[in-house]
Amino acid sequence: DGGITQSPKYLFRKEGQNVTLSCEQNLNHDAMYWYRQDPGQGLRLIYYSQIVNDFQKGDIAEGYSVSREKKESFPLTVTSAQKNPTAFYLCASSTSAGPYEQYFGPGTRLTVT
């Protein structure tokens, strides 16, 4: 089955710890994205990558870091510098030829206490 996987579905961390969220896709898509969603709100773009070894900041990149060493993988690290890390994190991918239809993973709910 082709698709996007995110793991784990639920993640709990103590304040001050860095945590890495996994995102893998087997759709052969060039572009990948990370979004954050807070309760009752729309999605906000954290980082996106249109090609391997290259990525750009989205609207709320502070306190987050990413890497894109392989086409299939786009892990997101939530660092201790992120002031309010508790949220629902969604990864997506799309082809590089516009207009873009983005395919979303199931999401990871991160809780930091």
Added chain:
Amino acid sequence: LAKTTQPISMDSYEGQEVNITCSHNNIATNDYITWYQQFPSQGPRFIIQGYKTKVTNEVASLFIPADRKSSTLSLPRVSLSDTAVYYCLVGDNTGKLIFGQGTTLQVKP
């Protein structure tokens, strides 16, 4: 990037047709209009996309007037399972999409 405005919430009954209108006054020439559906604690799911006039697929229709400053998502004969948040997005070839708050559709029996 063009900003979109859509109603915060809508109510409907099973079997009715639902029309959700989105305004995007600053839409650019290269922008397409895309609608997504999201259920609680799940990732959004693509519904339909269009550039102008009318687009129809197996789940919805999208109506776009000539000036493209608004668009209307039409869901025929909704069921309880259509209760969800619907997002209207406008995007260009950069791939960056801006999600607003969306429209929460509540379908009642």
